[in-house]
Amino acid sequence: MITAVPTAETVARTAPMKPANEQLLSVVTPVYNEEEVVDRLAAEIISALSSRSGPWEVIAVNDGSRDATLAKLVAWHRREPRFKVIDLSRNFGHQRALLAGLSHASGDVIACIDGDLQDPPALIPTMLDQLDEQDADVVYAVRRRRKENAAKTTAYWMAYRLMRWIMDIELPLDSGDFAVMRRPVLEAMLRMPEQSLFLRGLRAWVGFRQVPFEYERAARAAGEAKYRWSDLFRLAYNGIFSFTKVPIRVLGMVGSAAIIVSVCYALWLVGAWLLGAPIPAGFSTLILAIIFFSGVQLVAIRILGAYIHRIYDEVRARPVYLVRRFWNGDGRGDTA
Numbered sequence: 591m592i593t594a595v596p597t598a599e600t601v602a603r604t605a606p607m608k609p610a611n612e613q614l615l616s617v618v619t620p621v622y623n624e625e626e627v628v629d630r631l632a633a634e635i636i637s638a639l640s641s642r643s644g645p646w647e648v649i650a651v652n653d654g655s656r657d658a659t660l661a662k663l664v665a666w667h668r669r670e671p672r673f674k675v676i677d678l679s680r681n682f683g684h685q686r687a688l689l690a691g692l693s694h695a696s697g698d699v700i701a702c703i704d705g706d707l708q709d710p711p712a713l714i715p716t717m718l719d720q721l722d723e724q725d726a727d728v729v730y731a732v733r734r735r736r737k738e739n740a741a742k743t744t745a746y747w748m749a750y751r752l753m754r755w756i757m758d759i760e761l762p763l764d765s766g767d768f769a770v771m772r773r774p775v776l777e778a779m780l781r782m783p784e785q786s787l788f789l790r791g792l793r794a795w796v797g798f799r800q801v802p803f804e805y806e807r808a809a810r811a812a813g814e815a816k817y818r819w820s821d822l823f824r825l826a827y828n829g830i831f832s833f834t835k836v837p838i839r840v841l842g843m844v845g846s847a848a849i850i851v852s853v854c855y856a857l858w859l860v861g862a863w864l865l866g867a868p869i870p871a872g873f874s875t876l877i878l879a880i881i882f883f884s885g886v887q888l889v890a891i892r893i894l895g896a897y898i899h900r901i902y903d904e905v906r907a908r909p910v911y912l913v914r915r916f917w918n919g920d921g922r923g924d925t926a
């Protein structure tokens with residue numbers, strides 16, 4: 591039964607919006623082994639936020655870095671308590687680190703930005719203005735151009751088109767996690783604590799009013815890309831398996847086609863036998879058919895396995911990330 595009891599979201603949506611300059615802005619940035627970049631990152635984010643009026647906080651998530659990243663972040667926190675630092679218990683990967691930050695953000699408006707300065711922090715105020723001007727709930731950045739090597743650019747380009755083609759959601763092309771969103775959108779995303787995270791997919795899934803914002807994606811400021819090919823593959827894979835049932839549908843189609851072909855072939859053989867025509871003694875075709883259909887079955891099992899594994903992951907419901915410490919400016923994390 592559908593009741594009209596106001597839920598947290600309807601309250602959030604119907605509550606009068608605070609004037610723009612009173613809304614708390616949270617900027618969430620995950621970092622992993624970025625010691626060469628964090629100082630510039632912190633300085634650029636803080637200067638971008640100070641350029642506009644209104645309260646703000648930064649939530650930098652250290653995703654198990656093995657270099658001086660954490661120490662540098664904590665030093666920034668000591669200088670500027672609004673620069674908060676979450677230290678995860680180990681490396682959980684970009685998506686989970688981002689989720690950790692988002693879960694700790696208390697802003698009315700939340701911005702997600704990569705920690706390697708590929709997404710310019712100076713754009714955040716412009717994106718916030720767009721949020722108000724266009725009366726939107728999400729302004730997501732769309733990259734006009736990638737400054738990376740041709741192989742990676744092509745891989746991303748193909749991955750996005752492929753994902754959009756087969757997914758059940760409208761995934762904006764060439765857009766990453768760089769975005770600003772209003773609180774109700776974040777709350778909606780946080781209600782889906784999926785293990786195989788694909789945040790930009792969830793963001794697209796929740797709907798609301800989303801508008802694109804074009805920008806030029808810079809090359810990373812320093813250091814190596816932390817996403818390896820295998821991570822990129824996993825991201826695409828998570829996107830595909832969390833948001834589409836197309837692989838299973840394709841299997842059904844291939845299976846049905848195989849059955850129809852084999853029935854036709856059997857009928858043809860019976861007909862030929864009745865007419866007394868010579869029936870080809872096809873040992874090799876038999877072997878070929880066996881190999882082909884064993885292949886089809888293995889692929890089928892593989893795809894089913896991928897979904898079942900996902901169910902297993904969700905059922906175990908392990909925490910998606912673990913926090914070692916949170917320097918949140920209330921003085922508690924600041925000791926030691």
Ligand code: UDP
Nearest residue numbers: 620621622653683684704705706815816817
């Ligand atoms: N990152 C992270 N954990 C990881 C890998 C990456 O927090 O396990 C951070 C990284 O420090 C950077 C952002 O996620 O701030 C994006 O990573 P990267 O630049 O490697 O990705 P790309 O720009 O190639 O997509």
Ligand code: MG
Nearest residue numbers: 704706708810
């Ligand atoms: Mg990068």
